Ligand SMILES: Nc1nc2c(ncn2[C@@H]2O[C@H](COP(=O)(O)OP(=O)(O)OP(=O)(O)O)[C@@H](O)[C@H]2O)c(=O)[nH]1
C-alpha cells in the first residue's frame with residue numbers, strides 16, 4: 001500500500017555524536033534528494049540500493065551539515081517502504097535544522113510508533129513483533145530483554161500460528177465430512193475431539209504462564225508496609241535511587257501511597273510506599289492507613305519493615321499477622337542502631353540499614369530467589385504472553401474452543417464450526433491483521449516518535 005512520506009529523529013534528542021533522521025514512504029528518496037548534495041554529484045535516486053552516500057544538507061541555499069545518507073529501497077526495509085536515513089551531527093540545533101529541511105521538502109512529521117506501524121500495516125512484521133519492538137527498547141532487566149527477543153524472533157507468533165492452524169484444519173475437516181459424508185469415516189469424530197483438546201492444552205499452557213510474563217514485563221506488584229517511622233520511605237528511596245518519598249523522623253510522615261517502578265537485580269518491582277500503619281485520629285492519615293492495609297492484601301510481594309533497634313510491640317505483630325501468609329520479606333531495619341536483636345517471627349528477617357544500603361544484596365538475593373527461577377525457566381524454555389491484551393485473546397479463544405468441544409460431544413460436530421472459527425479469529429488479535437484500527441492505535445500510541 002502507498003502511504004505518504006514521514007520523517008522523524010530516531011535517536012534521542014540532545015547532544016550526541018550523531019543523530020539519525022529517518023524518512024519513510026514512496027517519496028522518501030525524492031524528498032531526501034531535495035535537501036542533499038552528494039560529494040560525488042550523484043542524486044540519491046541514482047544511488048545503488050543499500051548505499052551510504054557522503055555529502056551535505058542544504059536548506060535555502062545554505063549548507064546546514066555534513067552527513068552520511070543511507071538509501072534502502074522497498075520492500076526489504078524496516079517499514080517495507082523506501083527508507084532514507086540521514087546521519088547528521090548530534091547537536092540539538094543541527095538535528096532540528098536538518099529535520100526542518102526534510103519537512104520543508106515535503107515529508108510529514110511521523111507520529112509515535114508510525115514506522116513500526118507501517119512495518120505492520122505493510123505486512124512485513126506481525127503484531128507480536130510490532131508490539132515487542134517497544135518492549136525491547138524499554139527492557140530494563142535481563143528477563144525483559146529475553147522476553148522481547150523471543151517475541152521479536154517470532155516464537156510467540158509461531159505458537160499462535162500452530163494453534164490457529166490446528167483449529168482451522170479441524171473446522172475444514174468437519175466441513176468436508178458434512179459436505180461429503182460418504183467419503184469420510186464417522187469414527188473420525190474422535191480425531192476431531194482429540195485435535196480440539198490438543199489446541200485447548202496449548203492455550204492452557206500459554207495462560208498458565210501468562211501472569212509470569214506480565215509480571216516480568218510490568219513489574220511485580222510490591223508494597224512496603226510497617227509501623228510509622230521504621231524506615232519504609234527510606235527503603236523506597238534506596239531502591240528508587242532517588243529522593244522519591246519524604247523522609248523525616250516524625251512518625252506519620254507518609255500519608256498517601258507513593259509508587260515507583262524500580263529494578264532489583266534482574267527483576268522489576270512496581271513498588272508502593274505506604275503510610276505507617278497505626279491507630280490515628282487524623283482523618284487524612286487514617287485514609288492512608290486503610291490504603292496501606294488494602295494494598296498489603298492485594299500485593300504480590302510484601303516488604304515488611306520493622307525497626308530492630310527497638311523492642312517490637314503489638315502493632316508490629318498485628319501487621320505481621322496480616323502479611324505472614326503472603327510472599328513476604330521481613331526487613332530488620334536500622335540495624336546500625338542495634339547491637340544485637342532477636343525477632344519473634346517464623347520467617348527469617350534480613351538485617352538492613354536503609355540509611356547506608358547495608359543488606360541490599362541480601363534483599364536482592366531473597367527477592368530473586370522467590371521469583372526469578374520460576375520466571376527464568378519459563379522465558380528460557382518457553383514463550384510468554386506479555387500483556388493483558390494477549391492474555392484476553394487466548395482466554396476468548398479457549399472459551400470458544402471449549403464450547404465447540406461441548407457441542408461436538410453433546411450435539412454434532414457441524415454445529416461447532418462457528419465456534420471454532422471464532423476461536424481462530426480471537427487469536428488474530430495477537431498476531432493477525434484483522435484487528436480494529438482502535439486496537440492498532442492503542443498499541444502504537446505508547447511508542448516513541450522515530451520508532
Ligand atoms: N539510623 C538509621 N535511621 C534510619 C534508617 N532508616 C531510616 N532511618 C531514619 O528513620 C526516620 C524515619 O524514616 P522514614 O523512612 O521516614 O520512615 P517511614 O517508615 O517512612 O515513616 P512514616 O512515613 O512516618 O510511616 C528518618 O529519620 C530516617 O532517617 C536506618 O537504617 N538507620
Ligand SMILES: [Mg+2]
Pocket residue numbers: 232233234245246247253254274275276
Ligand atoms: Mg514514610
